[in-house]
Amino acid sequence: MYSIRQEELFSFEDLLLMRPEDKYSQIFEHLNLAPVLHALGKKNNRGRPEELNVPAMIYSLLIAKMEGIEFVSALVRRLRFSEEFRVQCRFTGSNRIPSEASYSRLIHVLEQTGMLEDLQDTLVLSALEEEFVTGMHLALDSSIVEAWDSLFSEAASKRRAARRAKKPSDAPVAQQLQLELTEPESEPVDERPKKPVYPPGRPSAEEKERRRKEREAYEESLGPFEKTIEQMLPYTYDELLAALPRHAARCDKKNAKGRLTSYYGFKANLLVDADCQYILSGLWSSANLNDQRMAVILLKGLLLKFPRLNVKHVLGDKGYDSAAIYQLIHSLGAYPTIPMIHHKEPPKGMNSDYNPVCSQGHTYRYDSFDAKYETLKYTQPSQCKDCPLSGSGCQKVFKIRIQTDLRKHTYPARGSESFTELYKKRTAVERVFAYLKEYFGMKRTRHRGVRARVDFQLSTLAYNLSKFALDKLNQRLRNSQQVA
Known part of the structure; x- marks a missing residue:
């Protein structure tokens, strides 16, 4: 275990154990949703006015990841019955609680526009600055x-097949005909060329x-x-x-x-x-x-x-x-x-790490790296000082360019x-x-499909937001200690 770049005054676990009001205010302070609102805004002023609080919906999806809420149905239910949770998600009293269909449409739009990935990249650029x-x-x-x-697991498919084989006549005839009509007539034809296979012999x-x-x-x-x-x-x-x-x-x-x-x-x-x-x-x-x-x-x-x-x-x-x-x-x-994964034995004069080895089997010591010529320098091992072959049989210094084989020779060695x-x-x-x-x-x-991918992006965005809020909080604490 190694220690990270700077000591934390306030740990990641401390941030997660804060009261929800304090924690979410610290985290969402650094989330800029203006590009998302611009991309999701109405293209014209015609039609029905917007009634949904889109920023609060995005906040609620992120809070759901932190609170362990797996389903949108559970999220909507909690929004309806918990006024405290609605305030944490920044819904106002005049806002209508979004339905599951509204969340589903928002998730599809976020996936199609790639806005969650853009928010992630913007946050990393802020951390770089x-x-x-x-x-x-x-x-x-x-x-x-x-x-x-x-629905699509292998076990469920086997259970459904077993039930159909056990009771083939229970379903009405019209329903069986409907199932037959809805089944695809044939599988899609793969028009790509098949892998060629040739008979043995000299062509x-x-x-x-x-x-x-x-x-x-x-x-x-x-x-x-x-x-x-x-x-x-x-x-x-x-x-x-x-x-x-x-x-x-x-x-x-x-x-x-x-x-x-x-x-x-x-x-x-x-x-x-x-x-x-x-x-x-x-x-x-x-x-x-x-x-x-x-x-x-x-x-x-x-x-x-x-x-x-x-x-x-x-x-x-x-x-x-x-x-x-x-x-x-x-x-x-x-x-x-x-x-390295060793697929074959190293050549003579090299060990398993592809470092030079003397005639007596002692490994040369890695000394330095020349960045200009990308060369590794190895010096004679300490065991070879009193070796009778040190004058003629053993080389004192080895220099190997990593360009000779990028896989075998790395920096550091x-x-x-x-x-x-x-x-x-x-x-x-x-x-x-x-x-x-x-x-x-x-x-x-x-989930599967679009929802599974958006779930992953929400998890990584929530993590990076928490990490950025933690670093900003520690930065303010250090500055206040220095002033004091």
Whole structure:
């Protein structure tokens, strides 16, 4: 465990334990809803006047995440029967309590316009201006969010099929005919070329050319998430975001005990500042997507959203160990801090961390890094001082450019104390996930489609708002202590 950048006078838990009136006034003070109201405003003055308090509806959705209210129906019920809760959400006495349909329309509009993501980016930019966020060390990670979707779950489908097989004649004939008419006549036809399969044997020159064209046509028909990680890099951030699968899916993942466990749901992917634990960017995706594919989108969108960010290191676990990820991080002007998965034995003269080793098996000591030439410097180990081969058989200094292989050679060098200490900061993203699941309603979701994605955005926005309010409160306390 490491200590964060500055000592907190007022902790995150203290903020969450405050009285609701004080807590929400501190948090919503820093939420600027003017762009949202402008985007959601009526385009003309004709028609029925607006009766809904849209800012209060957005406040109530954020408070619902902090209060653990999972359903809109429960939120509307509490607004109707609790005057204190209506005041906390900033509804006035003349405001009409929104219905579930009104909330549903608001959620769809927020998803279509992307306003929640814009509010998130604006808040991070404010934290950058206040110097709460440095952006030097970023941490990547993902977490499974299980979906309790009983309507489309596998178990429910089996139960419905068993009931139909058990009592086929209970339903009226007209109802059975109606069910048959409403069923789709045929499945949608996939017009893309199928993966070519060829018989064994040596083809002729003409056959080779024909097969090459077939393979190229098949690869061109694949979407971004059906291609390899390397082939995803030329796509833009908007193209990848448009093709991102966001439906509930089943995936297999090892749990904390190393056992393979099956999950059904979604995956939350976060890019977090490891020094201050702000969420810089987040993505909601299907659970069966590879973490490396999600890292490509997060890193591509980083500089588009925050061009002034000066990233020095990007930290991730072994799941992000891919040559394409190293290449993308290096193109951002940063250095990856990722443990390596060993697919084969290292070459002679190198250890498992790809550090030089002398003829007697002693590892050279990592000394320094030359940023101009991006070169790692290793010096002779202390065990080799009295070695008889030190004059001729062993080299005193090794210099290795990280460009020779970005995956094998990183800054700081793997196996060094500086790499170990830097990698400890990666636990910041795990703490953020713990806060989101414990206090901001991201432990599970009973929704699907648009609502599930908006739930995720509301959770991350509520977390960042709370973090920004906490930093502002601590800043005022420090200033008052200095004046006193």
